[in-house]
Each structure stands twice: as structure tokens, then as C-alpha cells.
Amino acid sequence: MNLPVLKAADFASDQDVRWCPGCGDYSILAQMKKVLPTLGVPREKIVFISGIGCSSRFPYYMNTYGMHSIHGRAPTFATGLKATRPDLMVWVITGDGDALSIGGNHFIHALRRNVDVNIVLFNNRIYGLTKGQYSPTSGEGQVTKSTPMGSIDHPLNPLSVALAAEATFVARSIDAHVKHLEATLKRAAEHKGTSLVEVYQNCNVFNDGAMSYAQDRTQRPENTIELEHGKPLIFGKDRDKGIRMVGNRLEIVRTADVPADDLLIHDEKTLDPTQHFMLSRMRHPEFPEPIGVFRDVQGIATYDDQINDQVAAARDAKGTGDLQQLFNSGDTWEVA
Amino acid sequence: MNLPVLKAADFASDQDVRWCPGCGDYSILAQMKKVLPTLGVPREKIVFISGIGCSSRFPYYMNTYGMHSIHGRAPTFATGLKATRPDLMVWVITGDGDALSIGGNHFIHALRRNVDVNIVLFNNRIYGLTKGQYSPTSGEGQVTKSTPMGSIDHPLNPLSVALAAEATFVARSIDAHVKHLEATLKRAAEHKGTSLVEVYQNCNVFNDGAMSYAQDRTQRPENTIELEHGKPLIFGKDRDKGIRMVGNRLEIVRTADVPADDLLIHDEKTLDPTQHFMLSRMRHPEFPEPIGVFRDVQGIATYDDQINDQVAAARDAKGTGDLQQLFNSGDTWEVA
Amino acid sequence: METSPESSNSPVEHVSGITVRLAGDSGDGMQLLGTQLTNTSALAGNDVATFPDFPAEIRAPRGTRAGVSGFQVQFAAEEIFTPGDTLDCLVVMNPAALVTNLADLRKGGILVVNEDGFNEKEFKLAKIDKNPLEDEVLESSYRIVKVSMTKLTREAVSELGLSVKIADRCKNFFAMGLVYWLFGRSLEPTLRFIQDKFGKKPDVAQANESALRAGWAFGETTEAFGVSYRVEAAELEPGTYKNVMGNQALAWGLLAAAHRSGKELFYGTYPITPASDILHELTKYKNFGVRTFQAEDEIAAVGATIGAAFGGTMAVTASSGPGIALKAEAMGLGMMVELPMVVINVQRGGPSTGLPTKTEQSDLLQAMFGRNGESPLPILAPQSPGDCFDVVQEAWRLAVECMTPVMVLSDGYIANGSEPWKIPDVASMDPIVVHHPDAPGDADEPFLPYMRDENLARPWAIPGTDGLMHRIGGLEKEDGTGNVSYDPANHQHMTDTRAQKVALVAERIPEQEVFGETEGEVLVVSWGGTYGACHTAVSRCQRAGLTVSHAHVRYLNPLPRNLGDLLKSFKTVLVPELNTGQLRMLLRHQYLVDCIGINKVQGKPFTVTELVEAIRDQACIGKDCTVVDQKLKIRVG
Amino acid sequence: METSPESSNSPVEHVSGITVRLAGDSGDGMQLLGTQLTNTSALAGNDVATFPDFPAEIRAPRGTRAGVSGFQVQFAAEEIFTPGDTLDCLVVMNPAALVTNLADLRKGGILVVNEDGFNEKEFKLAKIDKNPLEDEVLESSYRIVKVSMTKLTREAVSELGLSVKIADRCKNFFAMGLVYWLFGRSLEPTLRFIQDKFGKKPDVAQANESALRAGWAFGETTEAFGVSYRVEAAELEPGTYKNVMGNQALAWGLLAAAHRSGKELFYGTYPITPASDILHELTKYKNFGVRTFQAEDEIAAVGATIGAAFGGTMAVTASSGPGIALKAEAMGLGMMVELPMVVINVQRGGPSTGLPTKTEQSDLLQAMFGRNGESPLPILAPQSPGDCFDVVQEAWRLAVECMTPVMVLSDGYIANGSEPWKIPDVASMDPIVVHHPDAPGDADEPFLPYMRDENLARPWAIPGTDGLMHRIGGLEKEDGTGNVSYDPANHQHMTDTRAQKVALVAERIPEQEVFGETEGEVLVVSWGGTYGACHTAVSRCQRAGLTVSHAHVRYLNPLPRNLGDLLKSFKTVLVPELNTGQLRMLLRHQYLVDCIGINKVQGKPFTVTELVEAIRDQACIGKDCTVVDQKLKIRVG
Ligand SMILES: Cc1ncc(C[n+]2csc(CCOP(=O)(O)OP(=O)(O)O)c2C)c(N)n1
Ligand SMILES: Cc1ncc(C[n+]2csc(CCOP(=O)(O)OP(=O)(O)O)c2C)c(N)n1
Ligand code: SF4
């Protein structure tokens, strides 16, 4: 069968998009609509499942199947769906509050089970929909509606947590960095197993500019570092700075000052997550923050494959279940 | 005031202990009763809070204040209590199911907030109380009541997760290694901020011997490695093996084959959790499993201190709140 | 030109009350405008009642119908209980606001339109074909006043040299000035507000002030209106007043309860509409010893609350329906360990995520039964924004007296509404007596954490007290000792005791009061936020000659001890609720009285008219009501 | 010596039924013994009913009262519905078992004691001062038979050279042999069981067999009993039978429902007593296409269930009270998105953690109202272990027909109890018709996911279907399109429609049946697991001459359409429940009938005697019941 060639516009639903003007969510929506047509998956085979939050309105805007579920639980719906319908491509759309506050547990369990779904975490470091309370990724001391004297919670690092939870694909991108975002979403879609993409997303109403160091086109080169598998970690507008490892610490060096092979070479494929974890600890302003794919390991069984494999194996071993035979098994007796 | 000198027996409540004969929980209870009298904290200032599970019956057996709460939520009760009563010493007793399955989210949030409570996680890699289903720490392929064809979930590593969640104190010990356990519990008690002690605990009814490689006195030296701050990582009955770092990987070496300063030196105090994370990835049978204190960093503000500091600061700045003044503030008018 | 009500030279008409709605795009600052008008009217001594109504989106698409934000206020020279049904005046800033609000404007009412907002682009956004202002019916049905607000505002601020964008942001102040002129309101409070709020940006402050004065001057100078209106001060109880919103009064009530019981306050919560503002309010009062905890979820919020209560702190948690559902399991524990705390549900439209920004009363049965097993809790509901202040204190008193979690059911309508509130005299507030037992005299006497007093309450012994060490938990506990017990008779006894403890509350709460006769034809029984509409409707019916009484139930569990007899003293019992009949169900069950429901589930409060009609229809069954109907046609109050 | 009932030479007495309880330490294998006796009796054609009762601890401390594990079984030559009230025979393995169980043995009943278990050490563990066997009252009140079971077992297996520990583990088989002899049961099924279970350890198998035979021989040889008993086969409906436990029948019912609807089964759950065994059972049937998901918690379990339902799978979740509380929010979503699924609550003693291993019926109102907002769901309850099989199929049928989650309320008593079950003929089971719409013919015709059929159900369009792409969620949705809607009238309409959809179920379920007259003096109305006790009590009262009828309600929401009229046709309506009156409340509200509750909250089922007395007391008010009372003294059936 020849699939009709789809365009980004074919993925737009008939609903008005209702985010604030200037919200970073628009860009993520746009890049998603660009990526999907390139995957060769028909629209009706795609499902978007979200929790609650500004970000979680996403499914309404996609002309695919979708569920705007309840706060924090999107991964659970996705798990049940994917386990029973492995033929579908399932996306989870979530926010920093949705995924890491109320939903933290489902988040780590989806990752460790390696359910073949793609999680896109819109991290604006704030609760948007409820109008501006701090979130688990808000900075220490951040003043918000619920923290007039500054937040006293130490923020969670979503990528560190994901890596510790046995994630097989972990990446980061930025709303405003559209090409990078598009490419990263595509990589996530292609990974078999749970993929997590953290997207720095500007909430221009309640947390404007919180990540401008990375979003702003002029600041970005100094404050972020684009990861590429097998390539050394180099950054800066003039690509004049790099990262090397000394002992088990990272440090910034001028590329001019050190031999090229002194720089840390990114290896997204290594099974041990320690190096990826180390990259996740690089935080602004001490370090440029890595963007791109931190980890993409293959060959770790997915939950959906395994649950279905066990069904197949059981059928192979015992034959397809026969209800009458089951009922008649064991001790029975006749009453005439 | 001279505090009466207490003995372990003074910490026993009048309730019959009701674990299965041979259960590892007994040893943890015994070591706890040994440690408490050494801390100089009066019994009435100590509170044990647990969730639900065999392990969570612990508070009933302690002659202190206690709460046997609901499944998975013990850290939340502890947080509310400690935030409002910083004068108390609060312990959280939990199981692998309680802390990591239903309670995973509260677990990571307590750690990141660095509430000054001590969490003891009884890890028997099984659900004991509900009679033998697999838990988030059960091994892949493990056959249990709920996984007749073997578990398909990839297990969670509690210490990795804790470290990723910004934990300031992370340790591991073993029910059967009583001296080590006693010392580790004491270290945990002494740490300011959340301390997590994972204890390998044998459930001799539903998962007997699952960790015998570490519990068994004869196997232990080959399969575990006792961490000591500032000391190289050496193990083996004859202390003839060590761990060194090559690139960013760990490997086992014979101490005889390498210069002494080639071995990895344990540093529990370093702020960057990467090295501690790396240690948490050492798993039997590829590696000996580290026991003892992985991480113990000081000076990170605790949640309870900060919440109370903000109250004090507000009082300093604005004076103790005056209700009448508040009510009369802003626009008011008189009706005669 | 001077701009104050006293300086106006236009003809003035005196009226007893006015209902205005201000409607525009959510970016147009309508909520601010409404709040200012409310405060100014309150300061003028009017009784006021408000109803803000805004879109669910943070910034819904500009110009669309979904993006319309409205604020309704009634101010009156007599006591009022609702923000009014039909509008005497509607101010609209754009076409979407016009089409979505016009239906509520009474025939002959004043319609003020920002003409500049009416153009093709806006029509398209609002999904209308042609300019609604061109409709002739408009002119003939209403007193329509078209004002070029955008243009006039730009002119007014032109000399400040601001960008057009910033200049245009002032147009709500222009509208405000106009409205103030129309209703003879003083500009002073708003001028103060502008200084407070924009003082740091003097040009913005100046621009807003200029726009405000320009609006006033426009009213005074042009003859568009001909006449302006005056509403005299209402006769309220003597005292000092201020205007309060429901969630604010609730927060202040918690402060008062803490004060009265000599406790510090712990507030554990997770943000959710429409309860979040309680958090925002309370977290300002750290210097009152308030500790707010924004938890990772609702379960953690209630867990921390129970933990704090165990430690001896006054502990409170709040949420809305979906969050309360999540708290159910832990609330069962709270009830089982018998610790005092207050659990607040600011109800919103349900079920599921429902209609988060809309009001409803559909969580009463969840409050009663939304936990596993037999787990009765006392339940109270405030009747108005100001009443939130009293009800939470009462809830805390009962919680301490009974050693139990107590539920409070507020709702979105009360939470966001406002009314004048008589400031209480703090010094003369009764204390709420809390007792924590001390170490026992005789150390050999075992402490009995489940020994009970005359209210069947157990002692609130707190960690830190020597000799009272004990363990609590969710397994059934032995009477007296509190040890785990599987004994069948003990379980029966404890189940009965917990029920009895709550039932006994009925002995210590006031009897149900009645507005009107205590027996007769029709009794209207209401609860929670519908008080104002029900009260107004009943008094209107009474004045029209119907024999109708009103009982507003504030204690929902247990119900007041005389309520059953009361119900049985009326031929007809009507129960208006913003749900499908939840209190009605409790009444029918408990008293076997065939109550009739008046139910509305539209995310909106009752209008008085709806209720009057429903009451009239029941009261007039089999009667000639011609005279009544004539009287009812005249708007009373 | 041959050991089979036929080979016995002792005098035999025929009786219509026997109630035995086997009690010992939880390490003594009483549950195994009980199960074997049950199965053997069932195979002998008796009707059987069982009641296992074990401690909450995994291995409670040996020898203590808390550690006693009991298993009660009634087997009879006629249809029975309960495991019996008082015991005809009690077998005890240690002093703790004796003191905790003796009260239930009827005067003159047989008491079999393992004498070897009675020594000072054991008395201390059981907290008794002196040897209870020395109490003379014992000898005079019961037919006591003391047997040196431990010693005799050791002797029986001595030649196998096993360790004492292993040898002693066989003593339950000795006891079993003795009991089998006493009631003329065949050893065959148990011998088969021993081979199946211990086949891989031949010496253990041999030891158990030897012990079993030795017990039988002891009964036959000694004259301790004098007489043995025979219970003839009962007259059950013709067919092939097997003995099933409630949770097992429930799991099989789910398999049958999946089969009938041509679906594979997804079961999402989190372990909890007493629901976990459903998971253990279902996970064995992967070759039936069953996928079980042990989630991280109950919320994830129900979430995954909704996800699977969205995908078109037959999806089911189960828990017990505290877990159901956690599912509340998501159940609201399930109701709102109108997807079919089954939610099972195996109720246990509440509130909070309560009494996890005990039975109760106290979650009915939670099922009805335990969610925020107006969120009605159909609710069904099985009446016995075997009935679980039918009820879950019916629940799935309704779920599909209505596109809604349906709740099933089982309980601990049913879940762990067992009874003979007539094996159905799979080939002749009706299909449950499921329809998933196909891609629309006309691609321009927009798909309406909330269009409704005659049952008000919406289409179950599943992902993967071209042209039917749509989005669902928890915000209120527009009629037809399913888009988010804040429209007031739409919210009212959707609220009404969801209620109506559930109400309409009443049209499609059977009318309420009555056992006895359909009008008259007394009607007993029951639901769920109390069926057996109520039915037995009512029939005993009927035979004693009381005019009492019985209506057992299986459909709890909506209630059967004729139920109201039925209730009104009786002078007195009694509602026995293992709670404080939950169905009673629904009936009083709905029908305004002054139902009287018979309530027990002790973690235990009703005894027939309790109910007979309660019914008699009500039925005899103002009457001379001397004759009835005389008749009631005689145990019937
Ligand atoms: C059970 C429950 N609790 C709370 C809420 C209120 N709520 C909705 S979204 C949200 C947080 C949103 O933050 P985030 O996930 O970061 O999304 P954003 O709006 O920033 O995209 C909260 C607290 C809810 N809908 N349900
Ligand atoms: C809400 C809820 N869900 C489920 C349960 C049942 N439950 C009790 S303990 C437990 C797991 C116990 O495992 P773990 O935490 O490892 O403790 P252990 O018994 O092994 O010490 C479960 C599932 C419960 N009590 N409450
Ligand atoms: S509130 Fe913030 S996150 Fe939400 S739509 Fe507006 S800008 Fe975006």
C-alpha cells in the first residue's frame, strides 16, 4: 500500500490553539507537526496522551488519537495502551509539574519498564495552568506566587532522575532552537523503548526568560553544548571551548590550550549510565548545559514486547487457552 | 539535666513482635535498639513513621512515639511532622515496595527537599506482607506469585535513584552484618538532612536467600566491598582485590598487580554525586556491591531548617503578626 | 476640570441598587476594573456582592468568545445577598464580549460599548458575520452609548510619549473613569491603588491616572448619558468594614483559629483551581507563624498535614474535587488515628477535571462517603465569602473538641466572590481550648491513647511528652490502649464509637434557624454558596404574599438536631442545589421526608429569578396566585 | 489394613449435614487440610460451603492465640448456603486453638484434640494458666477425643528415616485421615493431591500418605469415637461440578467474558488483600491472551486499564477499599471518557487499613459516591463464590452496552470461601457483542465520538481506525463532538445524559426476584456476600411459620425497577448488612420506605442464628410467637 504523503498541516486538528501568545508551547507543537510526516506512520496509528497543565492541552491540537487524562498519570494510560496495542505509536506530553511533581513515580516506572513510548517533558520551571506556583524544577530561592520569600526546595534534575531510573533514551532540547528540537523529536521517535525529551519551554507569562541563557539565540552558544555521538564536547560561539575530564570531574578548557584528544568524547551508546549522568549534572552557570541526545542504548527489552512475548510463549508452550478444558480441569464430579 | 542512661531494652514496646521466625527484620530491630541509646536523644523525642508492609510494623515494637501510616506515604507524614517539630528525631521505616513502588514519588521528594529525617529501607526484593509478589527491586526474570513466567520489569536501583534525587546521605548495609548495620544506622542518625540507608533484608518465606551472596558470612567478603571515606576500594577475604577507574569505567584488579595509588579512593564528601552514582551501579555478580556510606555531604540546607528560618526572618522583618492590624489593613470604612 | 462625584453638574437619579457587568477580552483588565469598582462602592457604604467569571485558559485567544472575561457586581443601598440576576448596565470592550453577555442585560438597561473594538478583524475572531452595533434592535431595546475608548485614551495619554501598546493598556482605566462618573463613585481609592501598584513606574502610573480622569470627564462633558446615578450607603450593622473575597476570608479565618487556640498553623496543599489562592494568601503570613507546604501532590499534602497534627500543630489541607479524591485514603487514616485537622474542598464543576473555573456543589456525597469503610467526619459549609472566616474557625473548634478531621465545603462562587465584612475585634474572640496531656504522675500507670472524654474524644498527646509514648496507625485499634486489635467485638465497638462521636456533635451545635415561619406551607432548605440566591428568592416570595420559609444548613454532618422536626412541619420541602440532589438525598434518607429538588448543574450559581419561579410553582400548586404573580413582576430589592 | 470408607467396619450414623472446624497454629497446615476436606466432600456429592479464617501476619508467632488459623466447612446432603453457625465437630492442634474456638462448638459436639500439643510451653504461649483439658466441664459438655497425633505420626513415618521436623510436618495429614474416617470420606482425592504436590520428593509424599492412612486407621481401630458419620450426596442440579473459590471464579468469569466478547483481557492491578489472588490466578492464563500488569500503585493500575480500554481491549482493574479510594480520581475520568471497563472491589474490614484479612460490606457508598462531582456508575455484587463467575460477565456486558466503567463489589468472605460450581457449557454461552465503528464511508462527514445510541452509549472507536481520529479527556465535553465545552446548557445536558445512561440500565436488567410471598409481613432485603446467611435464615423462619420473604439485590445501581413497589408491599422491611446501613440508606432515600437495619461490623459474616433471631423479633412484634419459637429451637437443615 502506498501511504498518502502527509504534511505538517495534516496533523492539525480543527480546534483553536489556546496557549498565551508567545508561549514556547507553540514551537514544540510546530516541530512535532513537522516530524510526524517524516516517520511513515499513518495518523490513525498515532496517539498523544497528556496529563494536566498548559502543555497537556497538546493532544487537542493534533489530528491523531489523543487523551487529555488526569494530572501526573499520563504514563500509566500510555503503558496500558502500548502494552495491549504495540502497533500504535504512543507519545506522552507532560509538564515539569505533571511529570515530576504529582507524576514523579509513574515517570520513573515507565522509564524503568522501558515501555516503547516517547515522553516529551515541557519544562518551563513553573506551574503554568494554575497561574504561577513554583515547580520541582524551579530554582532555589525563586519567588513565585507560592514562595514569596523564595523557594526552599532543591530542584529536581529531570535527566538525572531519568538516568537513575534506567532510562534507555534521554535527550534535551529547546523550544526556540527549532531545528535542534525537530531533530531531537525525530531521534526520540526512532528509539525503541521509552524515550525522554526534556524541552526547555518558555512560559512568558509566569516565568519569562527563566532559561533565556539557553533559549536566546545569542546566549545559547556560550551556555549550551550540543552533544554528538562520538564527537568531543566543544562549545562557544567560536567553538573555542571544550570539556575534559580530570580524575572524575569535568572542567572547561580552551580548545587551544589542550590536545584535541584530551576532550571528553560523547558516547550515547554506552550501557553504563554514569557518563550520561555526569553530563546531566552540568548546569548553568558553572557549565554549558548539554543539549541533544545524552543516552540512546539499544537492545534493552521493552515492556510491551515482553508482555506480548510471554503471551506468545505461553501459547506456544500450552496451546491457545481452551476455556472448557480449563473449567473441566482438576477434581470434578457429576450430578445426574 | 542528667539524662537517664538507657539500654537497648528500654526501647522495646510491650507488643509481641510478629515477624516470621528467621526474618531479617529482627536484626534491624535489634541494631536500632542498640543505636538509639548511644544518640543521647530521649525516647519521647523520637518518632518512627512507617508505611505498610512487614517492615512497616516496626514502630509498634519501639517504645517511642510512632505512626504506622498508609502504604508508600510515610515520608509525607514525616515531612509534615519534622517541618513543624524540628526538635524531634524522625525515622522513616519502609520496604522496597512501600518506598519504591507506590511511594517512589514521596521518596524522591523527601530526598530532594533534604528534610532532616532518617529513612531505613528494608529491601527484601519482594512484597512480604501481601505474600510474595515481585517488587521494583526483584530481579529480571524472577518467578513470583505474580510473575509465573518471570518478571519483565527492569529493577530499580534505590541508591541510584536517591542520588539522582539530590540525596545528601546515602548508605547500604545488611541485616546479617550486625556490626556494620549498627554503625551505619548511627551514621545516618548523625547526618543532618535526609539520610537513606538501604538494608539488604532476607525474607526467608517468600524470597529466601535472594541476597545471600552478601548476607552469607562466607560469601560476603568476595561479593561486597566496605566503603570507607578516604580509603581505597579493596575487597576479598584476603583483601587482595581492588577497584580502579579506567577512563570513566570501573574495573576489578588484584591489588598485587597495580600500584596502591591506582585504586579508586572513596570520597563520600564530594558534592558532585557522579562518583557515588558510579558506585551505586556496581552490581553483583559483575562487581562486589559497595556497603557503607556512599555519600554524606554537609552544609546543604534542610527543608525543616529553611521553613522555620523563613518564619523567623519574616518575624524579624515584619514583627510577629498582629491579627487586628492585618484585618484593619487596606481600604476599610465605618458604619455608624 | 475637577473629577469627583461632588464636582459633577449633571442631573442625578437616586436608585436603590445597581448591577453592572464589565466584560472584555481577558487581556483587557476587566477583573481589575471590577475589583476597583467593588472596593470603591464598598467604601461608599454600599452593600456589594460580586461574581467574577473568567476563561479556563491563562490567556485565551484574544478576541474570541472563549477569551471573554467578565466581572459582575451589584452594589446597593440595602442588604443584598447576590451579585444580581439581570444587568442594569453592561460595559463591553469588544464584539465577543457583546455577543456573549447581551442576553443578561435587562430591557432598557445601559449598554456602554468601546466602539474602537468593533471592526472586521474582531468580528472574525468573535465569529460574527456583521457589526452587531448596526442591529436596530439594539438601539430600541437598550440605552446604548458608544465611546471611542481606545482613541480617547490614546489622546489622553499622548503627551506622555508612551508606545501605543502601553497607551492602549490604559483603556480599562478610561472605562473605569466613565463608569465611576456614571455611578457617582469617587476616584480617590483607585488613584491610591494606581500609586501603590504602579508607583515604581511613574509614567505608567501617570498614564493610568490620566485615562481614568479622561473617562470621568468624558461622562461629565458629553451628553451621552444625560443622567448619572447615585446609590446611597446601606444600613449595615455598625462597625468597621472591609471588602473580602471568599478564599481570603477563609485564609484569615484559619489565622484567627490558630490565634484563638494558641497554635501555629501548618497548611499542606497542592495547587488546584479554585483553591490555590488560599495558599497564595496564607504564605504571606509567615510572621504569624504560618508554615505553608506546597507538596508534590495532594496525597503528600494531606500526609504532611496528618504528620503536623500528630506533632501538635494546627494543621489544615485544602484542594478541589479531584484532589480531594486523592486524599481519600489518607483522610480515612486521619479519622482512624483521631487527630484534629481541617480539610477544605473548594468545589468546582465536576466530574473528573470537569469545569475547573466554574462553580458547583457536587462534592457533598464525596465528603460524606468518599472513603473506604465506615468513616464518618463532621462537615460544614460556609454560605458567603465573609462566612468562610467563621466557618473554618468553627471547623477547627469541632476538630479539637472531637479529635477528628473536619471537612469544610466551600465552592468556586464563594471563593472568588466578595462582600463587605465586618472586621471583628480580635481581643474579644473566645479562645479555642486545646489540651495536650502532660507526663503522667504515676509512671507505672500505662498511658491510654484511646481513652475518651465526654465528647468521646481521645487525648491529644504529642511527641516530646515523657511517659506518653504511643503508636497510632490505620489498623483497627483496641479500645483504650490503641494497640492493634482483630477482636470482632472491639471492631464493632470502635466503629460505633467513631460514629457516635460525630453524631454527638449535634448536641453542641446550634439548632437550625429558620427565616420565616417555623411551620406551614413551603420550606426551602439550602446549603453552602446558594445562600444568597435562596435567601433573596424566599424574601421576594414572602413579600409577594407566599408563605415560604428558608432554612440554610451550615452543619451538614451531623445535621442539626431539630432539622427533622422542622422538615416535617411543612407541607412542601424544596431543596435547591447546584448538583443533582445530594443534600436532598441525605434528608430523604434521614427523615423520610419527600423533599423536592431544584437542581442546576451548569457551572453557574442560581439566579434569584429561577428560584423565585421554582418556589412559586410549588407554592401555587392548586392555588390562585394571580395577586402573587403580579407582585412578583415588580423587582423587589 | 485397607483405608477406604467402604472398608470401615464401625457403626455408621447418617446425618443431613456436618459443620467442622479445623484449627491449629498457622504453621500447622490447617488451610490445606480444610481445602482437602472440602474438595473430598464436594466430590462425594455433598453441597459444601467454607470459611477460612487466618491471621493477618504472614507467620504469626507460633503457639499464640494470634497465630491460630482456622478453616470451617459445612457439607450437607441438601442445598446449603453458609459454612454453618455452630460446630458439630472441632479439631484442635494446640491449646491456643482450643481456647479461641471452643465457644463455637455446640453442646454435645465432637472435640478432637492433639494431646501432644498440650504442654506447659504451649500453655505459656497461649497465655493460659493450666491445662484446659483438665477442665471437667469439657468432658461433660462435649464428646472429647484426645489423640497423640504427633507421637502417632512420628511412629507412622518412622521407617522412612526422616528428620523429626519433617516428620512432624505430616501431622496434619494424620489429623486429616482421622477426620476422613470420622465422616466416611474417601482418601483417594487426597492421595492424588499428595502425588501431584509432593511427587518430586518421594519420601515426603510417602510420609504424608503414611500419616494420612495412619490417621484413618486410628479412627477405625480405636474405639475412641464409637460411631462414624455419613452425609449423603445432595440433590444438586444435574451437571458436572467442581469446587471453586470466589476469587478464582471471578478470574474465570473474566476469562469467560473476554471469550464471549472476542476480546483479549488486560488486568491492571496492585497487590492488596483480599484481591491479590485474582492476579495470581489470571496471570496463569497468558495462553488465553491474558495480560496482567502489576503496576507501581493503584492509580497506575486503573490508568493502564483506561489506556487499554481506549485501545479496544477488555480491561479490568481490582483492589480493596484503600486501593479503590486511590482509584477514585481516575474512575471519574473513566466515566467521563465513557470507555467500558470493570472495576472490582473485594471489600475488607475498614475504615483505613482496617482489618485487611476480615470481611465487611462497607464500601457500597464509596462505590456510589466516592468520586468528585456527579459521576454515576453501575454497580453489581455477587452473592456467593460461584456467583462471582456470572456477575463479572454481567458487569462486562453492561460496560460494553453502556460504554462505562462498571463496579463489582465482592468481599473477603466470598473471595476466600468456596462452593460447588456447575461447570458451564462454553459452546452455548451467549456472545457479548462489541462493535468498533469502521472508517466512515464519507470522509467529509466529521466523526462524532459523543454521538449516542439507544442506550445512550457512545461509539467505541479505537486508535488505528482511519478517519475516526478524536481526542477524549476529563474536561466537560460538547455533546456529539466531544470537544471541550464550557457551555452551561451543555454541561447540564451531559450531566443529565450520564445519569440517564446509568438509570436506563434498569430497563435491561431483570426485575427483582423474591423468595417467598411478594407482599405481606416482613421482607428481608440483602446484597452481596450475606446472601447465604439471609437465605438460610429466611427459609428457617418460613418453616417455623413466620411470613417472611427475601429479596437479594444483585444490581445495586441502578436498583431493579420493581424494587420500590416491592418494598412498599411489605409491612416491615429488614436490611441486614455488614456495615452500619449503606444499602438501607439508598433504599430509604430512593423509596422513602422506613427500612430497618440489621447491622454487624465485626469483620465476620452473619450467623444464621443471629439473623433468625433478628427477623423473629421484628416479625413477632405484637404477636404470640410461642409456636414459632418452639419450631425455631429445632435446627432445620
Ligand atoms: C489532581 C490534580 N491536582 C491539581 C491539579 C491542578 N493542576 C493542573 S496543572 C497543574 C500543574 C501544571 O504545571 P506543569 O505540569 O508544569 O504544566 P504547565 O502548565 O507549566 O505546562 C496543577 C497543579 C489538577 N488538575 N489535578
Ligand atoms: C493502598 C494500598 N495498596 C496496597 C496495599 C497492600 N500492601 C500492603 S504492604 C504491600 C507491599 C509490601 O512490600 P514491601 O514494601 O516490600 O514490604 P515488606 O512486606 O516486603 O516488608 C502491599 C502491596 C495496601 N496496604 N494499601
Ligand atoms: S501560562 Fe505560560 S505555559 Fe501556560 S500557555 Fe501561558 S505562557 Fe504558556
Ligand code: SF4
Ligand atoms: S513474610 Fe518475609 S519479610 Fe514478612 S515477616 Fe515473613 S520473612 Fe519477614
Ligand SMILES: [Mg+2]
Ligand atoms: Mg510547567
Ligand SMILES: [Mg+2]
Ligand atoms: Mg519488601
